[in-house]
Amino acid sequence: MSLLLIFSIIIAILAVAYLTNIRVKYYIKCVVFIFNFLFVSLGSVIIILISKLTPYPQDGSVIRPVFSKYWQIISGFDSIEIEGDEYLDADGKGTRPCVFMYNHQSSLDMLMICSFMPKKCILLCKKSLKKYPLLGQYLQITGAYFIDRKNSASAIDTMKEAAQYIKKNKLAVSIAPEGTRSNFKTPDLLPFKKGGFHLAIQAQCPIVPIVIPNYPTAGVYDASKFNYNGGKLKIKVLPPIPVDGLNADDVNDLVEKVRNQMLDTIKELSEENRLMNLPKKSE
Template identity: 40%
Template sequence: MGMSVVGCFISIICAMLGKRSLSTYLTLRLFSRLAATPCGLKFNVKGEERLKNSPAIVVCNHQSNVDMIPIGRVFPANCAVMGKKELLYVPFLNLFDRQNHQSAIQTTAQTIFEMKKTNSGLWIFPEGTRSHSTKPGLLPFKKGAFHLAIQAQYPILPIVVEPYSHIYSSKKQHFPGGEIEIRVLEPIPTEGLTLKDVNGLMEHTRSIMLKNLHEMAGVAPPLPPLPEPPKIEASTEEIRPRL
């Protein structure tokens, strides 16, 4: 309800001033300010200057409903949000449906055209859903954000929000407040990449984000699996002692 009221007010003002494209940015920024104080949240943002770079496909980890507060703190201007269809009840946020696969295919070209026309970017949660995890980690990424970035030739801008299960637990309904670190990482260029590079771009982005999540949580990243020992085939020949 709070988000809706804030969004309604800001959207009306932006429409009157001919700045409708800024409504999402202003809504989330103001909502973050209004919600952070009563929730006892403070933010330590690193790399904020990178938000001023050219429009990008922004990818961010997704933990819980509380994400909207830290996300609002770093949401870039002239950026839309890709969300689920059920999120569309929140008015005046620029969302488009990623649940309808056929619709997504049909509108990809139009989406890229509009982004370039308005010089705007897109915020996507590549995990596809909230993780609700108490341990630092990422769910497997969906390919959509990386397809879109390559087709638009937009850079990927990874943003990592510190794991905050110690501050908020959706399962325990525990919310003592505290400080959350947010890292705006180096943009990852896509110039010259083709759709054959989608998997590589996706895995590279995920590995960088996962590394930062582990650093922020103060834990060592999991070790890669040990290689299997070489198999020694038994010889069928009789082993004879040397004379």
């Protein structure tokens, strides 16, 4: 039996299993996503290395138009709508200093966020991401700042350095204030870490919340049920929250304000997404 025939039989078996078994369909989609995630990361590394020759090596505009549509296809979404996208580029150039904060549910978020962030936006992330193949290299060469959560003194120094850097270069920075993936089955948020809020206050730049609907509620992804249906996805960018005149003593109140806004929004947005993805009734 030739290798081609064996390969064809395997493909046929996988195709049948994909169409008839929900678990097989889920795992195949996950494998495809992971493979393509690595492919996108590798491509990003190459493009960013080339863009190092430009005046703005952290300018992700080189990558994002190339991969945003590709990400949507491999992630299984029919369409992605950004409500409030005018708040992403307040000055029309993406150069204003600000801190984008988004809720973090799963690995799906990573490429999604990168697909619509404005120009000259860097990431603030946990130090452990440096160890991830390709992703770690991508983050380092795009000027990401890494926080060592186990060393508070180091984290504070990182925030001060990042605040000066984004002010001087008129950059935006994005961060997931939950600090890790929530994996909630219903619309909710983990407690927020305070690092990004200290950064915003030190840089005296506004916080722009970005809310992604709860995937299980929206019906697009639920690992516990082996559901990776994809579908339509609507994300909401909230108006900038100013921090003018605030200091370290105001951090707790600021955290509560931002989290409450995002929590209210994720509940409304998740239900809106659920209704969008309901099967259409035949007339």
